[in-house]
């Protein structure tokens with residue numbers, strides 16, 4: 678049979694027990710929440726398209742398309758992936774350029790510049806484009822895809838993007 682003294686001791690013991698558990702839970706939360714945040718935050722980080730440098734403006738002669746290769750580092754969650762990319766650059770004026778995605782808008786073959794014919798030609802299905810990127814023959818459903826560019830301090834940069842293939846609209850992927 679328990680007296681008042683015993684039930685007081687039990688309730689004190691229970692109180693201490695709850696208190697210790699509460700402190701333990703609090704400490705676990707303080708340690709765990711930042712760790713979880715650190716692990717998953719890259720997955721939710723805004724993926725910004727980086728500007729990539731293509732060369733000095735004077736590296737490009739007017740109306741002479743030039744293929745430029747560069748490496749870019751893309752964050753995929755918490756992994757950083759290096760990838761090589763190409764763009765065609767056509768200087769249209771002092772600081773005016775067309776920067777083309779290098780893939781044909783039909784099914785994505787890499788096209789070339791044919792200086793004698795003064796045209797871009799996709800070897801897969803003989804799609805052709807003029808120097809401004811406009812379709813001049815074959816099955817491509819739209820002009821070559823241009824990319825945003827800027828000139829700062831004599832340096833030409835662009836934001837590389839890929840687009841959906843085989844459709845008349847330019848749709849960013």
Ligand code: FES
Nearest residue numbers: 781783784799804
């Ligand atoms: S991929 Fe260029 S014409 Fe078909």
